[in-house]
Amino acid sequence: MDFIDLRSDTVTKPTPAMRKVMAWAKVGDDVYDEDPSVNRLQRIGAELLGKEACLFVPSGTMGNIVAILAHGGRGDEMILGNLAHTFLYEGGAAAGLAGMHPHILRNKADGTIPISAIEQGIRPDNVHCPHTRLICLENTHNRCCGRVLSPDYSDAVGELAHSHGISVHLDGARLLNAAIYLGVSPSVLTRSADSVMLCLSKGLGAPVGSILCGTQEFIAKAKRMRKIVGGGMRQAGIVAAAGIYALEHNIDRLQIDHQNAARLVAGIKSIPGLTCKANDRNEPSVQTNMVYFTVNGSALGDRTLNAAELSKRLRAQGVLANPLGSDPNQMRMVTHLDVNQEDIDTALSALAHVTRIGGN
Ligand SMILES: Cc1ncc(COP(=O)(O)O)c(C=O)c1O
Structure with a gap:
C-alpha cells in the first residue's frame, strides 16, 4: 500500500x-x-x-x-x-x-x-x-x-x-x-x-x-x-x-505546505469529535506546516478511541500520523513536499471514516 x-x-x-x-x-x-x-x-x-x-x-x-x-x-x-x-x-x-x-x-x-x-x-x-x-x-x-x-x-x-x-x-x-x-x-x-x-x-x-x-x-x-x-x-x-x-x-514551495495544513485544519474542524489546538485567542493555531488536534472518544460514544487508536485506524486506511505529546488524545499531522492537496482530502475522508462509530 x-x-x-x-x-x-x-x-x-x-x-x-x-x-x-x-x-x-x-x-x-x-x-x-x-x-x-x-x-x-x-x-x-x-x-x-x-x-x-x-x-x-x-x-x-x-x-x-x-x-x-x-x-x-x-x-x-x-x-x-x-x-x-x-x-x-x-x-x-x-x-x-x-x-x-x-x-x-x-x-x-x-x-x-x-x-x-x-x-x-x-x-x-x-x-x-x-x-x-x-x-x-x-x-x-x-x-x-x-x-x-x-x-x-x-x-x-x-x-x-x-x-x-x-x-x-x-x-x-x-x-x-x-x-x-x-x-x-x-x-x-x-x-x-x-x-x-x-x-x-x-x-x-x-x-x-x-x-x-x-x-x-x-x-x-x-x-x-x-x-x-x-x-x-x-x-x-x-x-x-x-x-x-x-x-x-524548495524554499518558495513551502507556501504550498502551509496551504495544505490550513486545508487540513478546515477539514478537521468539520469532523465531530476532533478539535484543532487553539491559540490564546481561541483560533486554530496553524501558521505553517504542523497541525495538532485532539480526538474526544467519549464525546463520540467510543471510549476506545484515543490518539494511539486513531493512529492505528488511520494506518489501516493508508494514512500515517502519530500521537504526539503528553496528552493521550493529541495527534500531529505535518504537511510536506511529498503530499499534495488530493492527499489532504483523502486523509480527511479517512479521518471522518475512522471517527464514525464502528469506522475502523
Ligand atoms: C525543532 C527541531 N529541532 C531539531 C530537530 C532535530 O533534527 P534531526 O532529526 O535532523 O536530528 C528536529 C527534528 O524533528 C526539530 O523538529
Missing part, C-alpha cells in the same frame, strides 16, 4: 532531479576542507542566514549539540523552553555531552518564553549559581503547533541576552517556514542570534543534513566540536549537493 505519510516532514524522499545532482556532485575530503560541494553549500548557507560562516552537519540534533558545546561548558547554564526540541527530544545531549545545566522556562502556546521570565531566569554573579551562558529559541516551534516567532520577539531576546553577555542559539530546524509565513528574509529572523541551525532534511526535502551558522570564530570552534562528536564527514558533497538543490528549488 502507498501510504499518505503525515507523521513528519522528515519523511520526504529525494526527487529524481535531486538524485541526479547528488550522483554527479563534485566531492573531496571535507575534513581537509576540500569538498567543493560542501564548501559551496556552506557559502550559500552563510549568505542565506546572514552570518559570516557556516558548517555542514549530518543532522539537526548534531547542529544543536555542536552549537551548545561551542557556546558553553560544564556547569554553565542554558535557558530554554519546556517544549523545546532540544530539551525534549535530543537525548539530554546538552547535559550529557556538554555538561550544560538546562534551566527550563514555560513556553507559551505561541512558542515564546515571556521576556520577563527570561530576565528573572538569568543568574546573578554569585558563587552559589551557575553562569547563564546561553538562551535557546526555536523557530518555527515544533511542539507549539509550528508557530512562528516574530522578528521583534527574537530581537528582544537577543537584546536582553547580549546586555548580560549571554549568547543566543536559534534552533531553526524549520526557519524557512517561518520566513515564508512572515514574508521576510531569513536573516531578519537570525540577526539577533549568535548561532542558528537550519535543517535541509525537513520541508526542504534533502535526504540528510543541516547547517549551523555564526561568526568565523564560532564556526571554527563548532568545527572542532563536530569532529569530536564524530560528525567530520569525508566525501560529503554527495549529500551537500542535495542541500544546495533544496535551497535553490
Whole structure:
C-alpha cells in the first residue's frame, strides 16, 4: 500500500532531479576542507542566514549539540523552553555531552518564553549559581503547533541576552517556514542570534543534513566540536549537493505546505469529535506546516478511541500520523513536499471514516 505519510516532514524522499545532482556532485575530503560541494553549500548557507560562516552537519540534533558545546561548558547554564526540541527530544545531549545545566522556562502556546521570565531566569554573579551562558529559541516551534516567532520577539531576546553577555542559539530546524509565513528574509529572523541551525532534511526535502551558522570564530570552534562528536564527514558533497538543490528549488514551495495544513485544519474542524489546538485567542493555531488536534472518544460514544487508536485506524486506511505529546488524545499531522492537496482530502475522508462509530 502507498501510504499518505503525515507523521513528519522528515519523511520526504529525494526527487529524481535531486538524485541526479547528488550522483554527479563534485566531492573531496571535507575534513581537509576540500569538498567543493560542501564548501559551496556552506557559502550559500552563510549568505542565506546572514552570518559570516557556516558548517555542514549530518543532522539537526548534531547542529544543536555542536552549537551548545561551542557556546558553553560544564556547569554553565542554558535557558530554554519546556517544549523545546532540544530539551525534549535530543537525548539530554546538552547535559550529557556538554555538561550544560538546562534551566527550563514555560513556553507559551505561541512558542515564546515571556521576556520577563527570561530576565528573572538569568543568574546573578554569585558563587552559589551557575553562569547563564546561553538562551535557546526555536523557530518555527515544533511542539507549539509550528508557530512562528516574530522578528521583534527574537530581537528582544537577543537584546536582553547580549546586555548580560549571554549568547543566543536559534534552533531553526524549520526557519524557512517561518520566513515564508512572515514574508521576510531569513536573516531578519537570525540577526539577533549568535548561532542558528537550519535543517535541509525537513520541508526542504534533502535526504540528510543541516547547517549551523555564526561568526568565523564560532564556526571554527563548532568545527572542532563536530569532529569530536564524530560528525567530520569525508566525501560529503554527495549529500551537500542535495542541500544546495533544496535551497535553490524548495524554499518558495513551502507556501504550498502551509496551504495544505490550513486545508487540513478546515477539514478537521468539520469532523465531530476532533478539535484543532487553539491559540490564546481561541483560533486554530496553524501558521505553517504542523497541525495538532485532539480526538474526544467519549464525546463520540467510543471510549476506545484515543490518539494511539486513531493512529492505528488511520494506518489501516493508508494514512500515517502519530500521537504526539503528553496528552493521550493529541495527534500531529505535518504537511510536506511529498503530499499534495488530493492527499489532504483523502486523509480527511479517512479521518471522518475512522471517527464514525464502528469506522475502523
Ligand atoms: C525543532 C527541531 N529541532 C531539531 C530537530 C532535530 O533534527 P534531526 O532529526 O535532523 O536530528 C528536529 C527534528 O524533528 C526539530 O523538529
